[in-house]
Amino acid sequence: MNVIKFGGSSLASGEQLKKVLKIILDDPNRKIVVVSAPGKRSSKDKKVTDLLISLGTAALQGQDIEEKIEKVLSRYRIIAEELELDSMIIKEIKANLLLLVNGDKIASDYYLDAFKASGEDNNAKLIAAYFNKEGLPARYVNPREAGLYVTEEPGNAQILAESYTNLYELRKIKEIIIFPGFFGYTKSGKICTFSRGGSDITGAILANGVQASLYENFTDVDAIYVANPSVVTNPCGIKELTYREMRELSYAGFSVLHDEALYPAFKQGIPVQIKNTNNPKAPGTIILKKRQLTNQEVVGIASSNGFCSIYIEKYLMNREIGFGRRVLEILEDQKVSYEHMPSGIDDLTIILRENQLSTEGHHLLVSRLKNELSADSVVVESNLALIMIVGEGMRQNSGTMSKAATALTRNHINIEMVNQGASEVSFMFGISADQEEQAIKALYHAFFE
Amino acid sequence: MNVIKFGGSSLASGEQLKKVLKIILDDPNRKIVVVSAPGKRSSKDKKVTDLLISLGTAALQGQDIEEKIEKVLSRYRIIAEELELDSMIIKEIKANLLLLVNGDKIASDYYLDAFKASGEDNNAKLIAAYFNKEGLPARYVNPREAGLYVTEEPGNAQILAESYTNLYELRKIKEIIIFPGFFGYTKSGKICTFSRGGSDITGAILANGVQASLYENFTDVDAIYVANPSVVTNPCGIKELTYREMRELSYAGFSVLHDEALYPAFKQGIPVQIKNTNNPKAPGTIILKKRQLTNQEVVGIASSNGFCSIYIEKYLMNREIGFGRRVLEILEDQKVSYEHMPSGIDDLTIILRENQLSTEGHHLLVSRLKNELSADSVVVESNLALIMIVGEGMRQNSGTMSKAATALTRNHINIEMVNQGASEVSFMFGISADQEEQAIKALYHAFFE
Known part of the structure; x- marks a missing residue:
């Protein structure tokens, strides 16, 4: 049924x-x-x-x-x-x-x-x-x-x-x-x-x-596409997608489906088939719990802009127990939720959605971070886009990161941030939002053409 | 004087x-x-x-x-x-x-x-x-x-x-x-x-x-070397190094100097010259506040092992305000300090020094994370090495990440984690500790030979 x-x-x-x-x-x-x-x-x-x-x-x-x-x-x-x-x-x-x-x-x-x-x-x-x-x-x-x-x-x-x-x-x-x-x-x-x-x-x-x-x-639409069709002309459709891949893609702006809406079906392991009413013969996209892995390491590329980064520098930060926790407490107190928090020895960057901050809220957050943490410096950079590269296949394929970074570099796109290691099925680049379309095209070319 | x-x-x-x-x-x-x-x-x-x-x-x-x-x-x-x-x-x-x-x-x-x-x-x-x-x-x-x-x-x-x-x-x-x-x-x-x-x-x-x-x-020693001389045969010496580069390198095991020891001199902007008593004619390495940038994007490669990762997965994690903060609170409460915390949508990984955890402490930490955060799964992986690639020049050079990732991939080294974006003068790879020497050699070859 x-x-x-x-x-x-x-x-x-x-x-x-x-x-x-x-x-x-x-x-x-x-x-x-x-x-x-x-x-x-x-x-x-x-x-x-x-x-x-x-x-x-x-x-x-x-x-x-x-x-x-x-x-x-x-x-x-x-x-x-x-x-x-x-x-x-x-x-x-x-x-x-x-x-x-x-x-x-x-x-x-x-x-x-x-x-x-x-x-x-x-x-x-x-x-x-x-x-x-x-x-x-x-x-x-x-x-x-x-x-x-x-x-x-x-x-x-x-x-x-x-x-x-x-x-x-x-x-x-x-x-x-x-x-x-x-x-x-x-x-x-x-x-x-x-x-x-x-x-x-x-x-x-x-x-x-x-x-x-x-x-x-x-x-x-005939299928969920491997990249945004308003950026890439006639992108390929995705035949099979796992729930996890779907979720990672939807995070950065895949808009065909709102992935959380499908959760009641996913929870029962029921496959979800995306089809086109106007072209029901097209195979569409099926979203499954598990899929056969093909040679293709990447299943889709998504992106989203409107992010900013807050860079915090403090000498001997990595010796200070509880520094990261206190940063997150201040964010929570200011009702700001963060996306990522890459950290170095003496520095830490918070990536967040820019629309959460009014000009006033922005100033207050920066001054709280600077004063309450006695930071040496706190610098905000706006206009960041996050590019998400998704595929269960990348677990088997050690060259995915290298291929993606090379594609961006060849197209003169500066990589501001890389986040890999949290999820097994995706990694993420932070770049200037001005280069978002260019980056999607470069990655599409590298992985799908 | x-x-x-x-x-x-x-x-x-x-x-x-x-x-x-x-x-x-x-x-x-x-x-x-x-x-x-x-x-x-x-x-x-x-x-x-x-x-x-x-x-x-x-x-x-x-x-x-x-x-x-x-x-x-x-x-x-x-x-x-x-x-x-x-x-x-x-x-x-x-x-x-x-x-x-x-x-x-x-x-x-x-x-x-x-x-x-x-x-x-x-x-x-x-x-x-x-x-x-x-x-x-x-x-x-x-x-x-x-x-x-x-x-x-x-x-x-x-x-x-x-x-x-x-x-x-x-x-x-x-x-x-x-x-x-x-x-x-x-x-x-x-x-x-x-x-x-x-x-x-x-x-x-x-x-x-x-x-x-x-x-x-x-x-x-004649100089601070660009890579560990016990791994790479006759590595080049570093002529000039900034304080920040020194600090990033020393984090991952450059042992000539303990960088924090030099802080009183750095604070006053006093250059530090490393020389060899047994070969005082050798130019040595000078550590400065600022240096002239040459074409060379990377100044040194360091590595350190003995890390492990704790992977936490929970559906809709990114909707849960305060999740990261609560993870860090549990760590702090268990007196465990973390190095990095890359996060995805529904997952988050904590990288920490393995020697902080006894077998018992390890089990307790995992069960607290699982129970107090209602995580879907918590998985620990040991035997991780962190490779740090350092250079002020990488700010001017967009291809450094791509070059490094390609060098690792060509040598069949699987990149478990990438952390870029916190510091402007370094980025970090997480790999299996078994491949640490191989990775250093590959990166040395790519950047210095």
Whole structure:
């Protein structure tokens, strides 16, 4: 039994829904379908979820909402018309939205969460109606009915463990299940949405609960690429990826999937298959617990900018027991989290995300480090990019570091920092953010061309 | 005015002292001579300091000491006879040793420190007598007379700041000053010795106090070498080295000098010249605050083994504020100091000196890390060597890392860890200790041949 999840762009129009139906019909294992709200049809379009947030916010503030309701409805109406669905479904969606408008405005975050969740919820109802009309017995299942319970944290709900046992019961349903992603119910019956990657989370939770043999995640790319396609022209796709590789890559900005969203599936060892709704024949990318190692030492290259470094120098630092701990205490006290802390004899550098520091916070942190640690000097450098090179194969291949460093050097990219040794499946370079694209291209060339 | 210090092997015999006299006569700037106790004449010989510790320990325990006193005296007697000195000096030394034997045995560490210090002290008297006999006006100056005051820490005395002002007065003395290294006096008049590199410390303190233009440190090698001469055959010598380079190199086992001993000279910006007593024409190595950069990016390669790594893995570690700080707290609580702490997303490695951990301490540390941090896994790997590559020039040269990594890879040396980014003048590789020599050879070949 497969759980199969479609993202917003896969469900943005009637034409897209026809592709979805075909995909479901193509494989009888595809039993549980998790759906998002309709996404953008073009780059200038708006997502239904954004229209709903706008509607909910206006309703909360007692503004006129007629036009905003119409905007949401029209998206569903266009889809229903393309698919020649009965107008009943649009009436049902309208009734639902009006019910939400009249909800309890005192708990404003719950109020808004209910609007956000309705994008998925109403889309699930529409898609079930469409499948049934086309002769595929399908059933809309609401998360409350399925027992998908979450914590009382609007916008950041966490699954309650008992849900998994409840969800196992979904296996008994004969029809294709159409399940709305992105939200669950609290024990007191309120809707709460998940954080980023919300529908991915629902899919992963369902895959875990029903003990699926595969979790298929349909999106709008043919595969996860070995490097950012907006930097490298037509990069190769990754066929197989381990969970660990996926996680290391996602750290430095691989954006196809939010890796933590997939954790419930990973925990059960369920493979995750990334596929393209618009090109379902493409092999896609499969994410596994273990993979066969090929000759290829590196599986992907990711990068992220917006980092800075704080360099602390103090003579005889390495004799001072507790120096590193005190540095980290000051950071924690200033509510700054660090990424890396390479240390020398008399010096130590902290790499952190720059956006954590206001100008004021920046000055305060530097002066605290300097004064409380009696440092000889504290110097901040901005505009750092981190390049992550990932691959299980590098454990078997001793030349990966040398190959990467040589590729950067040949392209006149100065290596400000190297971090290797924490993870077995990755290492990291720090370079000037101005050279980020150039570095990705150089590394792509060295490892994949 | 130069301060000039001679190590034990430069003063081990009459023949050596003749070289020393010639060196002093060669340059009229050589005004203050700091001397060690007579060292080994051959690899099987014993240092006078060790004979004195043996004598002091026996005296403390009330054992028969006649033979042990004779052993010490005979070393001075042989030197005196070679130099045709009056036998008065030997009588004086014997009287001094008997006085020490009858010292206050209750404070046993001070008692032993006085024995240790007498090696330098009596040698200074002997050398002053020799110089005078040869017609060079010389004067033995005792640290108490010069006002060299230290803390009350036998074996680990620290200089008191007021000493520097007192020592400046030495400039007024017309004769060549012969000053015993290795010890000072507490304010209550007790002898206390310095830690490792004791005579080097005295020399550096005097250079600072008298504001010398040069501190000459005479030892038994032609220069500080770019790599360990017991690993690389006939390595090149280093002509110029900055303080920072020296410090980075000494961290990983450059043993010619104990770098912290030189700090009092460095603090005043006084250059330190390393020379060979047995080959004073050789240019030696000069250690400066700043140096002219040549094309050569790397100035030296050092290594040290006996490290281990503790690898900690925990899913979502990078989301956990304070994780690194808590790791360091546990280390501190177990009285373990760490060298490096490279971190990834879900993992963190601690590099530390293995000899800090007993088998029991090792198990306790691992179980505390695992339990108190709820880590998914904690794995220890032993037998790690750290290779340090040092050079101010690498700031100007972006290819150093690539060159070093390539050299290691070509020699099939697996790079377990890279630490670059803390110091501007060095980076570090972690490799298996079994490959340490091979790695040094490969890097020497890449950078110096």
